[in-house]
Amino acid sequence: MALTTVQGQMLTAPLTLTGNLTFSDGSVQTAAASPYVLKNRIINGAMQIWQRGTSFTSASGYTADRWTTVGNSATNLSQSTSVPTVTTGNAFQYSAKVGRTASSTSTLTQLIAQCIESNNCYDLSGQTVTLSFWAKAGANYSSTSNILSLALYTGTAADQGILNYVSWTGAASVSTNINLTTTWTKYTYTTTLGSGILEAGLFFYYSPTGTAGADDNFYITGVQLEIGTSATPFERRLYNQELANCQRYYQIVGVGGCGRAFNTTNFEVALALRVEMRAAPSGTVINDTGNIAYPGVAAYTTTSLGSLVASTTGVALNLVSSGLTSGATMITYARVAGLSAEL
Amino acid sequence: MYKQLKNIDGSIANCIKRIEDEACIPFDLSNTDYQAYLKWVDEGNTPEPADEVV
Numbered sequence: 368m369a370l371t372t373v374q375g376q377m378l379t380a381p382l383t384l385t386g387n388l389t390f391s392d393g394s395v396q397t398a399a400a401s402p403y404v405l406k407n408r409i410i411n412g413a414m415q416i417w418q419r420g421t422s423f424t425s426a427s428g429y430t431a432d433r434w435t436t437v438g439n440s441a442t443n444l445s446q447s448t449s450v451p452t453v454t455t456g457n458a459f460q461y462s463a464k465v466g467r468t469a470s471s472t473s474t475l476t477q478l479i480a481q482c483i484e485s486n487n488c489y490d491l492s493g494q495t496v497t498l499s500f501w502a503k504a505g506a507n508y509s510s511t512s513n514i515l516s517l518a519l520y521t522g523t524a525a526d527q528g529i530l531n532y533v534s535w536t537g538a539a540s541v542s543t544n545i546n547l548t549t550t551w552t553k554y555t556y557t558t559t560l561g562s563g564i565l566e567a568g569l570f571f572y573y574s575p576t577g578t579a580g581a582d583d584n585f586y587i588t589g590v591q592l593e594i595g596t597s598a599t600p601f602e603r604r605l606y607n608q609e610l611a612n613c614q615r616y617y618q619i620v621g622v623g624g625c626g627r628a629f630n631t632t633n634f635e636v637a638l639a640l641r642v643e644m645r646a647a648p649s650g651t652v653i654n655d656t657g658n659i660a661y662p663g664v665a666a667y668t669t670t671s672l673g674s675l676v677a678s679t680t681g682v683a684l685n686l687v688s689s690g691l692t693s694g695a696t697m698i699t700y701a702r703v704a705g706l707s708a709e710l
Numbered sequence: 711m712y713k714q715l716k717n718i719d720g721s722i723a724n725c726i727k728r729i730e731d732e733a734c735i736p737f738d739l740s741n742t743d744y745q746a747y748l749k750w751v752d753e754g755n756t757p758e759p760a761d762e763v764v
Contacts, residue, residue, distance in 0.1 A: 409730075528746070530742070629718050676725070677738070
């Protein structure tokens with residue numbers, strides 16, 4: 368006897384489900400999700416973590432954590448509180464707003480992307496995967512037919528970096544277009560990947576037309592890439608967990624370091640990293656006012672990073688300032704550097 | 711464009727400075743910034759010499 372509706376009954380194994388399983392929220396699952404947790408290969412898919420800032424103009428590089436503009440010189444990206452709503456309230460805290468500045472006539476592709484580390488995608492080889500995300504068009508979205516394109520690139524060598532995605536070893540890609548509306552909508556895309564995958568990059572982009580209006584953007588959040596033939600509910604991670612995930616690729620260090628001024632301009636300090644990073648990180652100084660000091664005596668501000676020695680677990684920074692007292696013991700009071708081991 | 715760096719003792723540092731954003735890039739083959747630097751060198755480019763340590 369075929370059952371299509373069961374209510375208030377106990378079912379005894381073995382059970383076999385043929386066809387789709389529809390949940391009370393309307394989502395449909397055609398196959399078991401495996402694993403049900405830690406399934407999402409996208410980090411910061413909910414656009415929660417913004418260590419580098421919350422607004423980027425003509426961005427070239429990383430913006431929201433793990434999301435990059437891939438060198439495009441005209442993409443504006445900012446944190447937005449426009450989010451999808453469900454019957455019980457907001458589904459997410461933030462979205463990313465991606466597009467052109469009002470009155471811009473640039474027709475360069477507007478793009479964000481995320482590269483997935485080999486450690487987190489090698490098992491996608493030969494698998495059917497499903498991408499899901501929420502998106503909407505801004506009121507003045509200028510893409511023809513409101514198209515938002517998405518592409519999933521893969522390669523067969525580990526971690527060659529997203530800037531080189533077109534020349535990755537064994538490069539392959541799948542892509543599709545969707546037509547946005549100005550209403551938040553959940554979209555899904557299912558595809559089967561090739562074999563030998565050791566890197567992957569997910570891209571969202573559109574080609575603007577004409578002169579930008581006040582809101583020539585797309586908004587996106589809730590990005591999830593998982594193994595399976597259908598989208599399961601978004602994997603919600605606690606804020607601290609997702610922050611740690613992001614810090615494997617970028618983290619800010621500074622508070623709590625102790626070192627010595629070698630002369631009047633150079634102060635060297637060693638700092639343990641909060642999370643082990645993917646690779647020995649590159650460092651960029653952060654010149655917060657009064658970020659280095661003689662304890663209780665005087666504060667100074669860094670001007671540049673003289674050099675660094677880096678590993679995946681710690682860095683030694685040669686911080687450059689002025690007016691220091693040679694030989695004095697100093698501490699770091701505030702942020703002194705951003706460290707990047709991004710892909 | 712890149713520039714060599716020196717340690718405080720005057721020796722050449724095991725990192726290179728990317729001039730556009732003044733990022734110090736360690737010589738680690740897993741670091742994609744370093745990969746980009748090596749590609750730039752392979753294309754026939756040479757980094758600027760380091761400033762003298764004061």
